[in-house]
Each structure stands twice: as C-alpha cells, then as structure tokens.
Amino acid sequence: MRILVCGGAGYIGSHTCVALLERGHDVVIGDNFSNSSPKVLARLQRITGVPVACERVDLRNRLALIRLLLRHRFDAVIHFAALKAVGDSCKRPLEYFQNNISGTINLLQAMQAANIHRLVFSSSATVYGDPEAVPVQEGARLQVTNPYGRTKLVVEQLIGDLCHSQPSFHVANLRYFNPVGAHPSGLIGEDPAGIPNNLMPYICRVAAGRSRRLSIFGGDYPTPDGTGVRDYIHVTDLAQAHVDALEYLADNGRSLTVNLGTGRGVSVLELVRAFEDASGRKVPYEIVERRAGDVAQVWADPSLARRLLGWRAQLDVDAMCRDAWRWQFMNPDGYSGRVAGTGRRPARGFAPTNGATSPLRI
C-alpha cells in the first residue's frame, strides 16, 4: 500500500515508517517539523536502505493537505500529527484544539476530497482518565482530565460520527499506553525539546548526567511501592501494531478500537531499577509531591488487539531500557548532534560504564 504518514518524522511515526518500509509498503511522510527534525529522514534511509519521501505540510492548512492527497494516490493515512504535552495543553488549550482537532478535521476533509477511506489514528490511554478498574478494557468509561486528553476523545468521537455517516470509511483507533525505548540501531528515538515531560527521557537525561536527579511525583500511592504504575510498551512493538492495523482495515473493511500495551503494570521505581541495570548508570532520584492530574495505576487489557490483529507486545522492560539508553548514549544531543561512534564527532561525556559499550559497535 501507499501510505501517507502524518507526523511521521516524530517519535512513534519514525519507528512506524521503519516497520512499514520493512513490510514493503510505500511511505510518504507529511510533517511540519514543529516537534521533530528533518534529520530523521537520513536516519530512516540508513536503517531501511530506502529513501523516504517527505513533504513539509501543516495540518492546519487544509488546501495544502488537499493538494498533497490529490497529488499522490494513497491507499491509507496514518495520523500521528498532534501536540502531546499534557501540562502545556493546560496552558495553551486553544492551540491544542486548533492543532489536534481542527487539524484532524482538515485531514478528514482532504481524505474525502481524495476519496481515501482508511485511517489509523493515534489515540491514547488518556481517554480513560482515572479508570475504575485495571486492566482497562476498551469498553471502560471514557473521561478526560486535561485539554490534551480532550483533543483525543473529541477526535475519536468525530471520527466515529464520520464512520456512521460514510460506511465506506474505516478507522483503526489505537489507544497507546506508555511508549518508550528506541530502534535497536540507536539511530532513531525520542528527542524531546527542553526538559522532558515523560519519565523515560527524563531518566535517560539523569543517567547521562544532564540533570542532577529524577523527581518522582508521589511515593504514597496505593501501589506496591507507593509510586505510580503504568503500562510501558516498546516503541517498535507499537510500530508493528500500526502495520497490522492497516492490513486489518484493508483485509476486513471494518473499523476497530484497541488498546496497545503489554498488559503489565510497572512502577516508577521498578523502571528506574531496570534502567540502572541496563545502563550501568546510577539514576539518583527524590520523591516529591504528587502531580495534579496523575493517577495511581493504569495498565491495559491488550487481549482485543491480540484477537483482532494477532498482535502482542514482544519486548520486555529490560529491552525498553537498553534501547532507550543506547539511543541516548549514541545521540547525546538528539538529532541536533552527530551519531556517536561514527568517528565524525565523539560523544563528549559519554564514557561507557559496565555493559554500555555495545552501542558504539553498531
């Protein structure tokens, strides 16, 4: 299939492009690079051996989108393009509504204009808010606690309405739990601007000596060790689920909504310890006040994805930590630096400790 990957230069999008290309699909990335770097394109080519087509496009520009979709003959669209920082969304809700909701409406209109009726949408476990029970099933009550979450819920609903009005339109609505890790090559990974919002990039930053210690928000939750419990999923497992979802849409002509997680809850302290083992680095931390809006524990029941897509997560927390550290280790400056170990520019301050030498040999 020929696939438009909106937001394909970002963290999850870039890993999905690898999975799509390795499966033999034809990929065009559409991205405005508001939270990514064009340098990812050369890295994708290095991993897959295939040059990746890319068009700079902003979802808020409907005419540009229509032109793009009419210029190519796409079989489907995968839609990653969104702003995603919860805290930021509380400060700038209108920007989030415009980018994530209006942008998606523009994309859907462009798809209608170009007669494309398969969509894979990046939703999130955030639509469950503070769930009444774990593991969370897809039929659980939906409720949101912040503007970012509202954009995901609203988009799920408006896509649902579109499917009702247009029976030939099919969507795979994928609710991600907590994506972490990086491609095992160490060439692509998560590259947040500034201080990371998510736990794993923050841990990497502390392990690399760029922040003094990790702040753990809350040590008195009703969980086994008092810290929050989440369902971390390796980004390459997540990427594979998109390929499976796309093929499900093509083969079955039916929409679906599925959770994408491992089905296993891991506490913040467990993740820190696993990371220390994988990297050989200490991760100093302090437990601070709970953060408003955080919930004690959320993990997925991923059995529906298994049943419908034949998909299940393969990689464990050790692999997630190892690959996250390899990415950090080889790319101390993210995409703005050069890859460590290529002999072009050494990665300053990244002398490996135990078990951390292998990334340089890649």
Ligand SMILES: NC(=O)c1ccc[n+]([C@@H]2O[C@H](COP(=O)([O-])OP(=O)(O)OC[C@H]3O[C@@H](n4cnc5c(N)ncnc54)[C@H](O)[C@@H]3O)[C@@H](O)[C@H]2O)c1
């Ligand atoms: N990373 C997570 O923890 C997580 C969890 C659940 C859901 N999601 C969702 O998955 C998707 C991908 O997340 P990610 O972590 O890869 O984020 P990311 O920020 O790395 O990638 C998003 C990409 O979309 C692009 N983009 C944003 N707005 C755009 C616009 N208006 N026009 C064109 N391009 C635009 C950005 O430049 C970036 O390349 C998002 O929709 C996010 O909400 C992410």
